[in-house]
Amino acid sequence: MDTALLAAPQLYALLQRCDEDLAAAQRAAGCPRCRATLHWGSYPRKPRGVPRSWIVGDWRRLSLCCARRDCRQRATPPSMRFLGPKVYVGAVVVLVAALRCGPTPARCRLLEQWVGVSRHTIVRWRQWWTETLIATPFWRAAAAALMPPVAIGQLPASLLERFAGGPRDRLQALLRWLAPITTG
Ligand SMILES: [Zn+2]
Numbered sequence: 001m002d003t004a005l006l007a008a009p010q011l012y013a014l015l016q017r018c019d020e021d022l023a024a025a026q027r028a029a030g031c032p033r034c035r036a037t038l039h040w041g042s043y044p045r046k047p048r049g050v051p052r053s054w055i056v057g058d059w060r061r062l063s064l065c066c067a068r069r070d071c072r073q074r075a076t077p078p079s080m081r082f083l084g085p086k087v088y089v090g091a092v093v094v095l096v097a098a099l100r101c102g103p104t105p106a107r108c109r110l111l112e113q114w115v116g117v118s119r120h121t122i123v124r125w126r127q128w129w130t131e132t133l134i135a136t137p138f139w140r141a142a143a144a145a146l147m148p149p150v151a152i153g154q155l156p157a158s159l160l161e162r163f164a165g166g167p168r169d170r171l172q173a174l175l176r177w178l179a180p181i182t183t184g
């Protein structure tokens with residue numbers, strides 16, 4: 001995994017465009033309850049644990065709300081930027097946790113300085129992959145399709161390896177694969 005990818009502000013822009021596409025598709029489908037028009041109801045999210053070069057652009061979580069007063073159903077599209085209810089950014093959680101696989105103390109210190117999160121947080125991100133994620137119904141269904149099975153102890157690096165292309169393509173494909181869990 002190329003560490004330079006984490007520092008690239010273009011990666012953020014790419015993921016933002018992906019989120020805009022996912023939200024546009026949700027909006028085109030209409031209200032999930034009554035099929036009426038959906039209005040924007042996005043909300044601000046203060047990102048944490050983000051490389052300095054990413055503190056750019058628009059950090060709203062894109063969300064939609066039914067226009068009908070008697071419905072008001074909220075529809076939150078999948079996201080490639082925000083991982084689940086966490087304030088942490090999906091791409092960073094993937095990359096940092098992947099880099100943490102086979103760590104050296106020097107590499108850990110570098111990641112702490114670079115991303116500005118504590119060693120404790122990085123350890124929790126690793127636990128999210130190797131304990132929390134694998135207990136979800138999403139994982140049980142989606143991972144069953146991966147042959148041979150991915151090595152749980154090496155997540156998320158072992159999952160990144162399953163997607164084709166360069167580092168950025170793999171990251172994008174993994175986040176898209178994971179996007180269903182971000183809708184709660
Ligand atoms: Zn509705």
